[in-house]
Amino acid sequence: MPFTASDCQRxxxxxxxxxxxxxxxxxxxxxGPAGSQVPTPVIDAIAGYYRESNANxxxxxxxxxxSDELVHLVREKAASFLGAADWRTISFGANMTTLTFALAHAxxxxxxxxxxxxxxxxxxxxxRGPWLGLAERGLVIREVALRPDGTxxxxxxxxxxxxxxxxxxxxxxxxxxxxxxxxALARELTRAVGAWLLLDAVHYAPHFAVDVAALxxxxxxxxAYKFYGPHIGLLYSRPGLLDTLxxxxxxxxxxAGPFRIETGTLHHAALxxxxxxxxxxASWGRGDDLRQQxxxxxxxIGEWEGALARRYWSAVRAIPGVTVHGPDFGASRRAPxxxxxxxxxxAEAVARRLAERAVQVWDGDFYAVRAVEVLGLAAxxxxxxxxxxxxxxxxxxxxxxxxxxxxxxxx
Numbered sequence: 001m002p003f004t005a006s007d008c009q010r011x012x013x014x015x016x017x018x019x020x021x022x023x024x025x026x027x028x029x030x031x032g033p034a035g036s037q038v039p040t041p042v043i044d045a046i047a048g049y050y051r052e053s054n055a056n057x058x059x060x061x062x063x064x065x066x067s068d069e070l071v072h073l074v075r076e077k078a079a080s081f082l083g084a085a086d087w088r089t090i091s092f093g094a095n096m097t098t099l100t101f102a103l104a105h106a107x108x109x110x111x112x113x114x115x116x117x118x119x120x121x122x123x124x125x126x127x128r129g130p131w132l133g134l135a136e137r138g139l140v141i142r143e144v145a146l147r148p149d150g151t152x153x154x155x156x157x158x159x160x161x162x163x164x165x166x167x168x169x170x171x172x173x174x175x176x177x178x179x180x181x182x183x184a185l186a187r188e189l190t191r192a193v194g195a196w197l198l199l200d201a202v203h204y205a206p207h208f209a210v211d212v213a214a215l216x217x218x219x220x221x222x223x224a225y226k227f228y229g230p231h232i233g234l235l236y237s238r239p240g241l242l243d244t245l246x247x248x249x250x251x252x253x254x255x256a257g258p259f260r261i262e263t264g265t266l267h268h269a270a271l272x273x274x275x276x277x278x279x280x281x282a283s284w285g286r287g288d289d290l291r292q293q294x295x296x297x298x299x300x301i302g303e304w305e306g307a308l309a310r311r312y313w314s315a316v317r318a319i320p321g322v323t324v325h326g327p328d329f330g331a332s333r334r335a336p337x338x339x340x341x342x343x344x345x346x347a348e349a350v351a352r353r354l355a356e357r358a359v360q361v362w363d364g365d366f367y368a369v370r371a372v373e374v375l376g377l378a379a380x381x382x383x384x385x386x387x388x389x390x391x392x393x394x395x396x397x398x399x400x401x402x403x404x405x406x407x408x409x410x411x
Contacts, residue, residue: 001286003300003390011284012391014039025358028396033175033203033337033387034362035225038273042229045276049269056265067268074275075258080290081278082220082236083211089236091258092266092274096202096221096233097126102261103198103219103235104130106245111166113138118160118168118195121146121374122179125367127169127200127221140164146374150177150326158189165195172204172215176368176383177326178309178337180204187216196241202226206389207305207335209298212236229277230270235261284390301390302336308388309336312397316340319401319408325375325383339383342404344411346381350404357403359396361386 012018017037020027029037053070055063075087084090093099107117117131117139135141142165145156152170161168168190173180183199190197196218201210205222212220220236235258242257249260282290285297310329317324321343327334342350347363354361364382365372372382386400 001284001296001300003284003297003304005393007284007300008304008391008393011039012393014041014280015391016040016043018391022358028359028392028399030386030388030392030396030400031360031362032206032389032392033226033366033385036206036228036389037391038230039228039277039280041280042273042276046230046269046273049272053272054269057268070272070275071266071268074271077275077278077290078234081205081210081281081294082222082234083209083213083291084236085213086239088256088258089212089239091235091237091242091261092271093233093235093262094267095231096200096223097130099221099233099235099261100126100200101130102248102263103245104134106247106261107167107196108134108137108139109246110244111137111139114140114164115166116140116142116162116164118142118144118157118165118170120144120152120157120170120181121370122150122152122174122177122181123169123171123368123370124175124200124202125369126202127171127198128370131167131169139166143370144170146371148375150174150179150375152179152181154182154185157186161189161193161195163193165190165193167196167198167218169198169200171200171202172210173201173207173335173337174326174368174371175203175337176366176371176385177339178335179327180333180335183215183217203335203337207298207302208333209295224270224274224277227277228280230267230273232267232270232274234274237261304390305336305388305392306334308392308394308397309334309338311394312386312388312400313338315397315401316404319405321408321411322404325377336388337385338387339385341377341380341383342408342411345407347384348381350384350407353407354400354403357399359400359403361400 053066078090142160145153198219201222206227224232282293285293287293351363
């Protein structure tokens with residue numbers, strides 16, 4: 001179902017933050033890749049849990065049993081969101097980074113010295129650092145090269161995967177450049193050598209329908225605060241796979257998947273918020289069940305966000321001194337995230353000037369440290385990044401362009 005300008009305006013009314021003003025100006029939240037704003041249904045769901053159901057799980061009384069029910073329901077909703085067939089494949093954690101560290105520890109125990117982990121130069125450090133740390137345990141870490149156009153080098157990917165490869169960790173979409181990676185090639189290559197494929201979907205999940213079955217992923221991670229929810233990390237594991245790994249856990253923890261990687265008491269109120277965020281997204285789609293509604297909704301939302309990104313990408317290149325980094329908007333799919341540099345001004349200085357105009361964008365490396373280093377942009381302060389979500393408007397794009405043109409004229 002198309003997501004229209006009217007839908008955008010209706011959606012905006014559900015986000016209290018969008019009513020804020022900076023002086024006489026409404027704030028343009030174009031900082032979505034670092035985290036979305038949160039709609040009222042999600043806020044109400046979190047507050048409602050504290051009002052009505054706040055208790056630890058597995059007790060013999062009503063609020064505890066209700067907490068059990070709510071957490072289970074969120075697992076089912078998260079499975080629908082990711083296209084998983086079973087709630088038992090869904091684990092929760094404080095954030096994607098924490099879950100990845102926990103998974104890396106478990107994977108290391110299944111490996112032998114000399115076994116290899118493959119990472120990429122494009123990825124967020126959360127999908128690099130935990131694996132780089134395994135070099136201390138005798139594993140060999142290989143790195144897929146990033147091309148100047150912001151895409152991964154397919155020949156490098158093929159060359160780095162070999163008979164000792166145990167796991168390939170790569171992103172579905174780059175949070176710095178918007179690149180959507182060729183994970184089908186990665187899956188083909190990992191299958192050939194019997195290696196696991198782990199996908200970071202943190203930047204992909206807010207914009208496209210995730211289908212773990214179609215991706216054929218062994219592991220996939222994402223973060224709810226990127227798609228209108230609270231700070232919670234989600235981990236999908238192929239059915240039965242988590243049970244084969246020796247995770248860090250107390251003897252009091254349920255040893256079966258998906259629980260065996262979840263340490264301590266979960267953030268129950270936030271989990272209820274995750275479920276509400278998934279329901280919010282589904283409300284913009286049609287279908288006979290939650291999964292169909294989500295797929296339909298994400299298709300329309302993705303087209304809306306993509307149109308905004310193309311509008312910006314097409315116009316910003318005409319501003320004197322601007323260089324756009326990352327792949328073009330062409331035949332291949334691309335996330336609605338556009339990063340630039342401006343000759344004569346650091347990204348930090350430009351972001352500050354735009355903030356004075358109530359336009360919020362990010363500057364720096366966004367924890368995609370290696371990518372910024374490889375592109376030779378670390379010394380100049382990294383990138384100026386703009387990202388679009390369902391509540392952003394063409395008018396906000398134009399405000400950003402006007403602000404950039406004014407800054408460029410004085411750079």
